[in-house]
Amino acid sequence: MSTTDRVVPTPTPETRHYWDGAQAGELRLQRCNACGDAYFPPRPFCPECGSRDVKVETASGRGTLYSYIINHLGAPGMKPPFAVAVVALEEGPRMMANILECEQTPEALVLDMPLEVTFEKITDAITLPQFKPAGAPK
Amino acid sequence: MIPNSVAIVGAAETTELGKIPELSQIGLHADAALNAIADAGLTVRDIDGVATAGHNSTEVAHYLGIVPKWADGTSVGGCSFMVHVRHAVAAIEAGLCETVLITHGESGRNRVGVLGRPVFPSQFDAQFEAPYGVSIPPSRFTIPVMRKMKDDGLTEEQLAMVAVVQREWAAFHPRASFRDPITVDDVLNSKMICWPFRKLMCCLVTDGGGALVLTSAARAKDLRQKPVYIRGAGESAETPVVSQMKDFTSSAAFRMSGKLAFESAGLKHSEVDHLMIYDAFAHLPVYGLEDLGFVGKGEGGAFIAEGNTRPGGKLPLNTNGGGLSYMHSGMYGMYALQESVRQMRGTSPAQVEGARVSVCHGVGGMFAASGTVVMTNDPG
Numbered sequence: 001m002s003t004t005d006r007v008v009p010t011p012t013p014e015t016r017h018y019w020d021g022a023q024a025g026e027l028r029l030q031r032c033n034a035c036g037d038a039y040f041p042p043r044p045f046c047p048e049c050g051s052r053d054v055k056v057e058t059a060s061g062r063g064t065l066y067s068y069i070i071n072h073l074g075a076p077g078m079k080p081p082f083a084v085a086v087v088a089l090e091e092g093p094r095m096m097a098n099i100l101e102c103e104q105t106p107e108a109l110v111l112d113m114p115l116e117v118t119f120e121k122i123t124d125a126i127t128l129p130q131f132k133p134a135g136a137p138k
Numbered sequence: 139m140i141p142n143s144v145a146i147v148g149a150a151e152t153t154e155l156g157k158i159p160e161l162s163q164i165g166l167h168a169d170a171a172l173n174a175i176a177d178a179g180l181t182v183r184d185i186d187g188v189a190t191a192g193h194n195s196t197e198v199a200h201y202l203g204i205v206p207k208w209a210d211g212t213s214v215g216g217c218s219f220m221v222h223v224r225h226a227v228a229a230i231e232a233g234l235c236e237t238v239l240i241t242h243g244e245s246g247r248n249r250v251g252v253l254g255r256p257v258f259p260s261q262f263d264a265q266f267e268a269p270y271g272v273s274i275p276p277s278r279f280t281i282p283v284m285r286k287m288k289d290d291g292l293t294e295e296q297l298a299m300v301a302v303v304q305r306e307w308a309a310f311h312p313r314a315s316f317r318d319p320i321t322v323d324d325v326l327n328s329k330m331i332c333w334p335f336r337k338l339m340c341c342l343v344t345d346g347g348g349a350l351v352l353t354s355a356a357r358a359k360d361l362r363q364k365p366v367y368i369r370g371a372g373e374s375a376e377t378p379v380v381s382q383m384k385d386f387t388s389s390a391a392f393r394m395s396g397k398l399a400f401e402s403a404g405l406k407h408s409e410v411d412h413l414m415i416y417d418a419f420a421h422l423p424v425y426g427l428e429d430l431g432f433v434g435k436g437e438g439g440a441f442i443a444e445g446n447t448r449p450g451g452k453l454p455l456n457t458n459g460g461g462l463s464y465m466h467s468g469m470y471g472m473y474a475l476q477e478s479v480r481q482m483r484g485t486s487p488a489q490v491e492g493a494r495v496s497v498c499h500g501v502g503g504m505f506a507a508s509g510t511v512v513m514t515n516d517p518g
Contacts, residue, residue, distance in 0.1 A: 006269060006271070007264065007268035007269045008269065009259070009264060009265040009266075009269050010259035010264065010265070011259075011265070012259055012260045012265075014260075015265060041262050041265070041266045041379075041382070066285060066386070067281055067282055067283070067284045067285035067386050068281065068284055069277060069280050069281055069283075069284070069332040069333055069334075069335070070332065070333035071271060071272075071277050071332050072329075072330045072331060072332060072333070073274070073276070073277065073331060073332065075271040075272070075273045075277065076271075076273065077271075078271035081333075082271060084270050084271055084272050084277060084281065086281060086282075086381045086386075094381060094382070095266065095381060096266060096267050096270045096272070096379075096381040097270060098270050098271065106333060106334075111284060111285070111288045112288075122269070128269055128270070
């Protein structure tokens, strides 16, 4: 049951491990055993080489702020202004996130600043991986 | 494709443009289609190929009373119509059909009889972007730009100049939505939408449509309009989710589509007299100029800010005022094609004197897809 106006992801068989991981407080990536690349979003084969020989691993949770906008219009379940960011993960892939525990201003959101993963429960069934400035208090 | 084997022989926009509450989306398709067919001096009976996006091609063909020999429903966003032109050239060259109608209609502003945006759980968007509060295009398409500003030196003032210069072009066009001059300060002081994008860096939301009629160059000679030949074309796609664009400073789809267009046309950039680059937002002409190879990497913003693309500049760009000032129904590519056709016919209100080659480049989705058409009025 949704407890938010926010868009709530519906896991598919190919992405279930990722959402189960988030629920357990882990950011899970996949890595190709053939070419060695880590990749995201989840799928049961490597988007670089096509191999189906892939594994799920837990990411370090460290990344940097790659790019962002600050939304002043609002969105379902989101109060403006809020940043929508793309985080460059230490393992290589990039993913979208909001930047929590941080002023939502251009002065506070500096490109390439170090970030670390945090988890935001949005419904009983879904927890979103999110990011915050590295070293920010819990 | 063979350069100049196929020509655009009919081209028109909807009778009205901007606010059209009296027509639903399919009605806009039909109004534009009938105008374009009349422009070609043909009748609906002469059309044996139909391509469209937004609505499916079966519905448009049936609405117009056409039983086509060839139909293309490629729907990859606002550049679908550039892609249709490329596919139509292939179909006509292959003998699958003789005369193709490409239609666009969109009730972007009044939302009369429109299709909802389909979202289903297995789309990456629904799981990995939408939950973070990206929704409407200004909150998605703009996400790579901060990276480009840091890596390539693009500035807010340069982005503002894109809007300023295009307003200069729009002033020539009686049908443009916005025609009054604006300044860099006007743009930077307009309402903040999604930092660093202000309202005047974002496209309009309007109602309208447009259509094209294409046939073989041989048949075009006997028709009433000066033929506008398809000299080359390209298409490509990269990613449905902007967060997974490989390089935030350059579009892989733009680069592939542009390369294919120039290679098939057998032309150099210096031979291009007129350029259209789909501008849903102010950064797109910057990416387009660079990724199509008109300027070097990181030079697009300065090129525009220095006045090279404004009236009287060496590379007239978006001479209808673009999606920022002319109109933007949602899938703007058709209006860019219409302005390229006007320029090649010599009938644009902002006519580039003596223009012989026009490049028309479109984007679909948020850097998701791309289509590029090279037109000429020179049969070669």
